[in-house]
Amino acid sequence: MTSPAQPAVSPSPAPAPAPAPWWRTAAIYQIYVRSFADGNGDGVGDLRGIAERLPYLRDLGVDALWLTPWYVSPMADAGYDVADYRDIDPLFGDLAEAEALLAAAHAQGLRVLVDLVPNHCSDQHPWFREALAGGPGSAARGLFWFLPGRGPEGALPPNDWVSYFGGPAWSRITEPDGSPGPWYLHMFAPEQPDLNWEHPRVRAEFEDILRFWLDRGADGFRVDVAHGLAKKPGLPDVGPDPDVTDLPYQDVAGVHRIYRDWRRIVAGYPGERVLVGEVWLPSPAQFARYLRPDELHSAFNFDFLCAPWEPAALRRVIEETFAAHAPVGAPPTWVLSNHDTIRHVTRYGRADTSFDMGDKRLGDPSDERLGRRRARAAALLTLALPGGVYVYQGDELGLPEVADLPDEVLQDPTFVRSGGADRGRDGCRVPLPWAAEAPAFGFSPPDARAEPWLPQPAGWAALAVDAQRADPDSTLSLYRAALALRRERLRGLPETLRWVPAGPDKLCFDRVGALRCLVNLGEAPVPLPAGAEVLLASGPLAGTANGGRAVPSDTAVWLAPA
Known part of the structure; x- marks a missing residue:
């Protein structure tokens, strides 16, 4: 006895992989x-x-x-x-x-x-102000690292730690009654007491x-x-x-x-x-x-x-x-x-x-x-x-570092803590230029009542957003x-790359199926294969003797996959 014919069943399509977290x-x-x-x-x-x-x-x-x-x-x-x-x-x-x-x-x-x-936190945080005002044994002091000093009358810091901003990582307080108190830890500036994460x-x-x-x-x-x-x-x-x-x-x-x-x-x-x-x-x-x-x-x-x-x-x-x-x-x-x-x-x-x-x-x-x-x-x-x-x-x-800011405008605590030996980080924090012809390069509104908190170089007019746009x-x-090509071509790809042999002074890799990235860090131009489709280049390409194109020194290109 034969079984009745069964209707053909198409296999269910495999579920689409869940998109990667953003x-x-x-x-x-x-x-x-x-x-x-x-x-x-x-x-x-x-x-x-x-x-x-x-x-x-x-x-x-x-x-x-x-x-x-x-x-x-x-x-x-x-x-x-x-x-x-x-x-x-x-x-x-x-x-x-x-x-x-x-x-x-x-x-x-x-x-x-x-x-x-x-x-x-800040030394003006309510916890730290309470710790200072409460005197010895204050419960709030347990939220920070208060320790007695070493040496005669506790005049030396509790240990040899050095602040990331230079100088000792400890400062000594004065008790409410005017007597010398313990030391507190600050791995950065004295105005930044370290919190005690054991509490x-x-x-x-x-x-x-x-x-x-x-x-x-x-x-x-x-x-x-x-x-x-x-x-x-x-x-x-x-x-x-x-x-x-x-x-x-x-x-x-x-x-x-x-x-x-x-x-x-x-x-x-x-x-x-x-x-x-x-x-x-x-x-x-x-x-x-x-x-x-x-x-x-x-x-x-x-x-x-x-x-x-x-x-x-x-x-x-x-x-x-x-x-x-x-x-x-x-x-x-x-x-x-x-x-x-x-x-x-x-x-x-x-x-x-x-x-x-x-x-x-x-x-x-x-x-x-x-x-x-x-x-x-x-x-x-x-x-x-x-x-x-x-x-x-x-x-x-393409903004550069502003390395010649006058001493009197510098605000980074590393400048003060190092005695001026470290110019600090203000040179990368200069306000952005938005409009080449506007006051303050458009960083502030036209009727601004104050200059930008750090001065902008005059040469930044050519780098302003409106000039570059x-x-x-x-x-x-x-x-x-x-960024547009990255979103269009690379999102959803595996988090892998495949290196492509290109010589010791170049970097070349594929995001398989999406693009090839070639960076020329050498002196000589790198010829591109005939017919290569350039999606984007960081600078002008050079010509070759046979009428082709080449990637100059210190230039990167994105190529369509072959």
């Missing part, structure tokens, strides 16, 4: 709030200025914004000394404006990351701060000094010959519990909220631990930022970045500049193109034309790489074209 491939634009755009005419950038420029950021083609601290602050360190984490400093606006800005950015299709500063009240406070901004629509947080919150028990001396991978004030194991707790909080909110770490550490293995699946979502790739403009060094950093991220499944990130570093147009124009935070070498001569040509090529390199990318405001304009060969036009 943050794995995002282009994120860093806004240094006080230098982006001044909306009220006081010479300082503010939330109103940002809101007015949201269409510019949308049209630039970025996916998200990272705003430097906007909180109430005495501004001893440009807002990284926070007195109130739940309110906006009047210099920038108010809480209602912040909430409106978050909503307006979302309406433009832009997400917003808030800068969180958990390692330290449960500190942990609870910051978990509440996270929820406060998440409830108002923040899409995540950039975590300042993410490696520094925990300290070794007993706060031991560093010693004369420290192991840089085992310092007592950074990368202490207890910090990871904090981020596991925070990850659970952000995971409880809709919309893929994220945590991005500022993690400066000496080894890839240390760095990768912060990116485990239950900790931070991503972290800044400072090794790439510090790398010299040399093919072997760049390739090594790229490969080491993938090797460090792969075991924890985290996406790499790529960044060329930020508000703490020398603008890469200037760095790439020097004989030594590497960067070291401890030795900025602002006095080194720099060829700006060469630096800008290399910076344009570096832009195409970074925007072609798998993962996320950060654009510091002004990168898209009209020029198809400008750096701004290059960034807009590259």
